[in-house]
Structure formats: structure tokens, C-alpha cells
Amino acid sequence: MTGLLQEDDDSRSDYGSRDKPGTALGRAVPDGNVLFPDIFHTDHLLFYERFKAYQDYILADCKASEVKEFTTEYLEKVLEPSGWQAVWRTNVFEVLVEVVDVEYSALKAIVQLSEPFLCESQVSTFTLECVQELLELKQSQVPLQELWVVYDDSGEFDQTALAVEHVRFFYQCIWRTWDEEEEDDFDYFVRCVEPRLRLHYDILERRVPSGLVADYQNLLSQCEEVYRKFLNVRNSIPSSDVDSEAENVSMVEGLKLYDELEHLKQKLKIIENPLLRYVFGYQKYSGLQAKGVRPTGTKITHIVSSTMTASLLQSLMRDKLCPESCGEELEIQFHNDPLAAVNACYEGDTVIICPGHYVVDGVFYIADSVELEGYGLLDDIVIEKQGKGDNFVDCTGANIRISGLKLVQHDAVEGILNVHHGKTTLENCVLQCETTGVTVRTSAELLMKNSDLYGAKGAGVEIYPGSMCTLLDNGIHHCKEGILIKNFLDEHYDIPKITMVNNMIHNNEGYGVVLVRSTVPSDVKDAPAETTKGSSRSGTEGLDLWEQTEVSEQTEGNYEIASEIGAASAKKSQMHKKRLSELGITEAAAGFVLLWTPHVRTKLCVWIHINVTATAQHAQNQRHVPQSDFKETLESQESLMLRLVLV
Known part of the structure; x- marks a missing residue:
């Protein structure tokens, strides 16, 4: 480890000439008891600096088998052969x-x-003679990645220091x-190189969930171990053509290790891909297993406080912990970290969080029915999240209750609270969001009341189909959107059951309530319209015209495909109409739809504007156009705008 002494803001991985004399790199003072000279501070390089160095100067378009050759050519150009210390x-x-x-x-x-000899060792018996003997065994050759170039302010060794840093970083963080x-x-x-480099900096900037980072490091270790075993087995197989039982056994074992190695490598590649690691690579909630009842059968009250005073303890005893208030003898555990308290919980436990500002680096995984309760004034009990890649609170317990807390999120890429399964009650809380606010997944239930949510760059509350959501007396403001109801007509799930009473949804960038439905072709008038070649037509009208057209052998396949698409679209349209009917939505002649829900004190006046455009591009004579050259473009757009009217 090194301590930064100074750093020049103009430091660059620039391999051209420099106009200003002197070094452009910073310097660092090595830690330890021995007064080593200062070294170049090069481990702070930005992503684009390393990216440019590897792409433009070191690796270019080389293959994996050519990496060492290209690296050697690069070092021969920029690395000083002698005259520098490290x-x-x-x-x-x-x-x-x-x-x-x-x-x-x-x-x-x-x-x-x-000279003079400077050495610092963790072993007291490591002397000058030991170092000399070691160098003799190594023939005085030391790997470049084990050298840290001594600082020189002349600028003569800048490229040498950067070259050594690039080699060290590559073989430590990129090369497998x-x-x-x-x-x-x-x-x-x-x-x-590029995906691994991006992943490295995403981890440094804490944009990757901590669980995924742990999985990645574990996979790397497993892959290294399996590859080592595979090499040992492969090297043990003799090169002779004579078959033997031992050789056959080794080949079978080698094939098994090879398959295992390929499987692990594919997992690593999925995590290294910035898109796939969020789609396929990390099942964030698969590990949320409920602990159930504690083996002893007892329930524990966990007290969280950064400092415990006599007056605070006396108040807790009077209000929360005395047998008279709870009706039974309590077992109590004390913590100074709310995350540690939640991780120690079993079914039926209670966590009481005392006033304080708690900074946590991790995720609150709540898989059991527990209660988190703030004790004191709401603004005095703040839990602030560090780390950009993790969610804040993930709930899968059957009956979770969170009350009297202020949750603060900064520079995050995940939501502040996700309800995946079971029921979660959120009462008298303040949620200062960064991305999405509260998400209610399919088959989950949320009861949120007397709470304040703001700051989400997405929707304040996201409601998925098949879920239940009750919002009572809440404030949802200064978000991109207030409430987002996703895929509410999805035929694979039940319609979400939503109750909203006395909520103040205001000062959001978009609409207060947004319904998102999948796009389907809309019905068009039955009367045929005059069309010309190349003109825009509605989807069903185009299909009717196709039925009237003499179909040649070349276009028969297209006709069958179009018929299937039309039938599927009509079926889906009928299903969505049925869903709308179940919701109590009826079409009005003026193009307005009124939605009445018996449990909501609001009337939703919805204006649906449908714009469907279907274009078919044909050659001058369709009969002589090959099927492979025939193209049809069908574009369907729907925009759904809502206006919330209080009654």
C-alpha cells in the first residue's frame, strides 16, 4: 500500500512528446518503517487511460496467443533498459x-x-545474505510486475513507470x-480485455452488487483450481499411441474437468458482460432463504445504538422492554450496526433502532417475518446506504413490518426497497431515493401508509401484475413519475389489486399515475379505404387486401405467416378487451375512458390515443418477387395519457 503525496491533474497515458519539461506523474510515499525513496503513483489511472493504452499501444487487434509477442514489442519501444531504480x-x-x-x-x-541496502521483511531472519542468495537462484531476474519504479522528477522515466504499471495491471486483473x-x-x-476492464472499474466505483462481486471472485478461484487439475491430468497422459487402462481413465477424468472448466468460464463471461450480468448472470434473490424459528424457540429483541446512555436505556426499558409492556420476559441483544442486527434475526424477532446516523455497506435481506422499528424522532433515525451496485432493502418474508425510519440512498443504480414475496408493511417512514423507489413484484403485497417518498429518477412506486398494493396517506413527489403500474393487461397474471386513499402525488416530472400495457394492433373501421401503392394502411386492412390478391407460389408462405400474425393479434386484442371490461373500462364515443374503482377516492379520466401505422412495401409485380426478398414492416404505436381528477 502507498500513501499519496501529490498528484498532478494533467497526468495522462500519453505516449507522444511532451511540451513541458519534468514529470507529469504524481508521487507516493511507500508505507512501512523503512525509508524507501518515493515511487511513481501510477495505480490511479482512469478507465479511458488504460483502455487507450491497451487498445492503441499494447494489444491492438492481437489474438490471445499473440499477447506476449505484442507486449514485448511495446516494451521494447518505451521501457528504458537500464539506469532506473525500483x-x-x-x-x-x-x-x-x-x-x-x-x-x-x-x-x-x-x-x-x-546501495545503501534497504529492505523491509515480515520475517525477522530475512537478511542481506538471504536476498543475495535469492537473486542468485533467480539469476538476478525479477518479473516486471513486481517492480515499482522510483520517482524521478525529470520526466525521463515516466513512460517506463507507465509501461511497468500496464504490464502489472494486465497480468493481475485482465489476463487469465x-x-x-x-x-x-x-x-x-x-x-x-474490454469487458474485464469495464467490470474492474464498475467494481471500483461500486456499481456491481457486492454479492455478484463475491460470486465472481469465487468463480475465478474455482476456475483456477479446475484448470490446474486439468493441466496436471493432461500432462500425465503419455504421448505414445499404445492404449492402456490408466490412460483411458486419465482421458475420462480430463474430459470431465474440461467440461467443468468450460461451464465455469461461461459463468465468468456472463458476469463480465455488462448487459448479461444483470439479465442472466446474478439471481439476486435466489439466496434469500428464510431461517424460520430459532432452534431454541425463543424470540429476541435486537437493540441497535451507536452509543448507549443510561437515560436512553431507561427510556427503552420503560417503553419497549419491560415485561408489563410486552407481556412476557424478553431476551435482548445489543448491536451498533443495523445490518448486523437484521442478519442475526430469526422468525418473529424485533429490531429496535435508536437515534443515530448509521452508514451501511450491504443489503438488508429480510427473508423472515421480522419487525424493524425506529425509536425516537423520525429525522433522528437515519440509515444511509453506501455502494452503488446493491439494493437497499429486499423483502421476501411472509409478514415484514418497517416503521419509524429514514432511509437515504446516494449514487445508486438499484432501487431502495423491493418486495419480492409475502407482505411488507411500511409505516411512518421517509425514503430518499436515487433510482427507483419502492417496487412491488408479482405475487407480493405492500401496505404503505403515512410515509414520504421522493427523489426517484424512475417511478416512486412500481407495481407489477399479480401483486397487491395499498397506499394510504402518503406523499410521493419530486420523482420522474409518481406511480407506475406495469403490464396491467398481461394475460399471464392476475390484474394487480391497488387501493389508493388520500395520497399526495405532486411535483413529479411526468404523470402522477402511469399505466403501461403491451403494444397490440388496434381495431380499425370495417369500411374499406381507398389506397394506393406504397400508402400507409392499418394492419387488418392490409390483411384483407392480401386475401383478395391472387397469391403466387413465391408469396404463399408470406400469406400464411401474415394470416397467423393477424389471427394472433386479433386473439390478443380480444383478450385485452376482456381485461379492460373486467377493470370496468368502457369506450366512449368521444375517445375518453372512465375508470371507476370502488376502493379509491379518485376518478381516473383516461384519454387513449392510438396511432397504428402499417406499411407494406412491394415490388411492381409481386408474383415475380422471390419470397426471401419480400419484406413487410408493421409499426404499431400506442400512447396512454392519464389525468388524475380528485372528487
Whole structure:
């Protein structure tokens, strides 16, 4: 580890000439008891600096088998062969050395000990003689990635320091020992370097969930272990053509290890892909297993307080902990971290959070029926989330209750509270959001009352089909949208049951309530319309004209496909009409729809504007156009706008 002494804002991975004399890199003071000279501070490089270096100067369009060759050519151009000092670091010791030559093809430097001799070791018996003996065994060759270049303000060794840093970072964070086993059909930079580099910086910026980071590191370790076993088995198979039972057994074992290795590598690639890791790579909630009742059968009250005073303890005893108030003897545990308290909970436990500002780095996974309760004034009990990649609170318990808390989220990419299963009650809380606010998933239930939610860059509340959501006396404001009801006509799920009473939805960028439905072709008038070649037509009208057209052998397949599409669209349209009828929505002649719900003190006046455009492009004579050249473009757009009218 190094401490930053100074850093120049103009530092760049610039491999051209420099106009200003002197170094453009910062310097750092090595930690420890030995006074080593300052070193170049190069481990702070930005993503685009490393990206440009690997893409433009080091790897370019090389294949995996050519990585070492391209790296050698790069080092020969920019790395000074001698005349510079470095700190040689291992897991055991640090020694000041001087570089006298470089073995570019081996990515090693030939070094000698500097005078005076400076060494710091975790082993007290590691002396000058030990270092000399070690260098003799290594023939004075040290890997470049174990060297940290000593600082020089002349600027002469800037490119040397950057080159060593790029080599060190590449082999520590990008290169995998099995990369050379991969096929060379694709550009190595595009296939491996760029996604791994992006993942590295996403992790540094805490944009990846902590659970996914742990999974990735675990997969890397497993892959390294399996690959090592695979190499041992492969090397143990003799190269002779004579078959033997031992050789056959080794081949079977090798095939099993190879399949396991490929499976692990595919998992790594999914996580390394910025899109796939959120779609397929990480089942965030699969590990939320309820603990159930504690083996002893007892229920524990967890008290969370950063500092416990006598007066606070006396108040807790009077209001929450005395047998008279709860009717039974209580077992109590004390914590200074609310996340640790929640992780220690079993079914039926209670967490009482005392006044304080708590900063947590992790996710509240609540899989049992527990209660989180703030004790004191609402603004005095603040739980602030660190880390951009994680959710804040994930609920899957059968009956969870959260009350009297203020949850604050900064620079996040995930929502503040997700209800996946069971029922969650949120009462008298303040939610300061960053992305999406509260999400109610399919088959989940949320009761939210007397709470204030604001700041979401998405919807304040997202409601999925098949869920239940009751919103009573809440404030939802300063979000992109107030309430988003998703896919409410989806035939695969029940219509969401939503009750809203006395909610103040105001000062949002978009609409207060938004209904999202899947896009389907709308019905058109039965009367045929005059059309010309190349003109726009509605989807069903175009299909009617097709039925009247003599179909040749070349276009018969297109006609059958169009008929199937038309039938499917008509069936889906009828199903959506049935859904609208179940909701109590009827079409009015003026194009307005009135939605009345018996449990809501609001009337929704909905104006549906439907714009369907279907275009079919044909050649001058359809009969002579090959089926592969025939194209049809069907564009369907629906916009749904809502106006909330209080009654």
C-alpha cells in the first residue's frame, strides 16, 4: 500500500512528446518503517487511460496467443533498459534494487541490490545474505510486475513507470491462465480485455452488487483450481499411441474437468458482460432463504445504538422492554450496526433502532417475518446506504413490518426497497431515493401508509401484475413519475389489486399515475379505404387486401405467416378487451375512458390515443418477387395519457 503525496491533474497515458519539461506523474510515499525513496503513483489511472493504452499501444487487434509477442514489442519501444531504480515487492519482503538490463521477451528485469541496502521483511531472519542468495537462484531476474519504479522528477522515466504499471495491471486483473486455450478467431481485446476492464472499474466505483462481486471472485478461484487439475491430468497422459487402462481413465477424468472448466468460464463471461450480468448472470434473490424459528424457540429483541446512555436505556426499558409492556420476559441483544442486527434475526424477532446516523455497506435481506422499528424522532433515525451496485432493502418474508425510519440512498443504480414475496408493511417512514423507489413484484403485497417518498429518477412506486398494493396517506413527489403500474393487461397474471386513499402525488416530472400495457394492433373501421401503392394502411386492412390478391407460389408462405400474425393479434386484442371490461373500462364515443374503482377516492379520466401505422412495401409485380426478398414492416404505436381528477 502507498500513501499519496501529490498528484498532478494533467497526468495522462500519453505516449507522444511532451511540451513541458519534468514529470507529469504524481508521487507516493511507500508505507512501512523503512525509508524507501518515493515511487511513481501510477495505480490511479482512469478507465479511458488504460483502455487507450491497451487498445492503441499494447494489444491492438492481437489474438490471445499473440499477447506476449505484442507486449514485448511495446516494451521494447518505451521501457528504458537500464539506469532506473525500483522497489521490488513480494508477499514477504520489499527491497530497493537497480535495473541494469531488461529481458523483454520474458517480461523480466535484471537487477542488482542498491546501495545503501534497504529492505523491509515480515520475517525477522530475512537478511542481506538471504536476498543475495535469492537473486542468485533467480539469476538476478525479477518479473516486471513486481517492480515499482522510483520517482524521478525529470520526466525521463515516466513512460517506463507507465509501461511497468500496464504490464502489472494486465497480468493481475485482465489476463487469465487459460486464455491461450481459447480460440483465436476473435480479437482478444474486444472479446476479453474490454469487458474485464469495464467490470474492474464498475467494481471500483461500486456499481456491481457486492454479492455478484463475491460470486465472481469465487468463480475465478474455482476456475483456477479446475484448470490446474486439468493441466496436471493432461500432462500425465503419455504421448505414445499404445492404449492402456490408466490412460483411458486419465482421458475420462480430463474430459470431465474440461467440461467443468468450460461451464465455469461461461459463468465468468456472463458476469463480465455488462448487459448479461444483470439479465442472466446474478439471481439476486435466489439466496434469500428464510431461517424460520430459532432452534431454541425463543424470540429476541435486537437493540441497535451507536452509543448507549443510561437515560436512553431507561427510556427503552420503560417503553419497549419491560415485561408489563410486552407481556412476557424478553431476551435482548445489543448491536451498533443495523445490518448486523437484521442478519442475526430469526422468525418473529424485533429490531429496535435508536437515534443515530448509521452508514451501511450491504443489503438488508429480510427473508423472515421480522419487525424493524425506529425509536425516537423520525429525522433522528437515519440509515444511509453506501455502494452503488446493491439494493437497499429486499423483502421476501411472509409478514415484514418497517416503521419509524429514514432511509437515504446516494449514487445508486438499484432501487431502495423491493418486495419480492409475502407482505411488507411500511409505516411512518421517509425514503430518499436515487433510482427507483419502492417496487412491488408479482405475487407480493405492500401496505404503505403515512410515509414520504421522493427523489426517484424512475417511478416512486412500481407495481407489477399479480401483486397487491395499498397506499394510504402518503406523499410521493419530486420523482420522474409518481406511480407506475406495469403490464396491467398481461394475460399471464392476475390484474394487480391497488387501493389508493388520500395520497399526495405532486411535483413529479411526468404523470402522477402511469399505466403501461403491451403494444397490440388496434381495431380499425370495417369500411374499406381507398389506397394506393406504397400508402400507409392499418394492419387488418392490409390483411384483407392480401386475401383478395391472387397469391403466387413465391408469396404463399408470406400469406400464411401474415394470416397467423393477424389471427394472433386479433386473439390478443380480444383478450385485452376482456381485461379492460373486467377493470370496468368502457369506450366512449368521444375517445375518453372512465375508470371507476370502488376502493379509491379518485376518478381516473383516461384519454387513449392510438396511432397504428402499417406499411407494406412491394415490388411492381409481386408474383415475380422471390419470397426471401419480400419484406413487410408493421409499426404499431400506442400512447396512454392519464389525468388524475380528485372528487
